[in-house]
Amino acid sequence: MDYDLDDDPSRIQPDVVWGWLSTEAYWGRQRSRADVETRISGAWRVAGAYRRDTGEQVGFARAVSDGVNFAYLADVFVIDAHRGHGLGKRLVKLMVDDGPGSSFRWVLFTSDAHGLYRLFGFAAPDDTALVRPAR
Template sequence: MTYDLDDDPSRIQLDAVWAWLSTEAYWGRWRTRDQVETQVRNAWRVVGAYSRDTGELVGFARAVSDGVGFAYLADVFVLSEHRGQGLGKRLLRLMIDDGPGSDMRWILFTGDAHGLYRGFGFAEPDETAMVRPARTPT
């Protein structure tokens, strides 16, 4: 199967993003659909992966940024039936390395796929990093 990837926010299929995030995302199923739509709409950048055969969204990533020196990577996913074909790497490459934030400091929180993210320069924080946990249920 072949795929097209791009960062056109108007092409993002919110039904597909909501369907996956509301049922599969261990990190954020507490969000309402309105909240997810707000996050996508207000993102600094979004990247979608689409089946060339059907045009359906099969992968997604979004980022929040100040546009200068800092970016936060969030909500990265590839539908299970499309995994194992390098889509996760392609999403991250387009989002991070080939995008306008390639020289920025990137941050993410994840409970899995550490090997994938290390391949893009992510590492565990050092003693200069601090995090205030969310007060919202996770």
């Protein structure tokens, strides 16, 4: 199966993003649909993976940024039936290495897929990073 990836926000299919985040994402199930739509529309950048034959969205990534030197990568997913085609790597590459933030300091929070993110230079924080946990 062939796939297209791009960062055109008009192609994002909120039903697909909401459907996956609200049922599959350990980090996103507490969000309302309105929360998800607000995050999509307020993102600095979004990217999607789409089946070339149908246009169906099968993957997503979102970033928040100051637009100058810092970005936060979030909500990266590929629908299970479409995994194994390198789409996760392609989404992260499109967001981190191939876009306007390629020279930025990037951060993300994840409890899995560390191997994927290490391929793009993500590592444990150095002594210049602190995190305030959610309350």
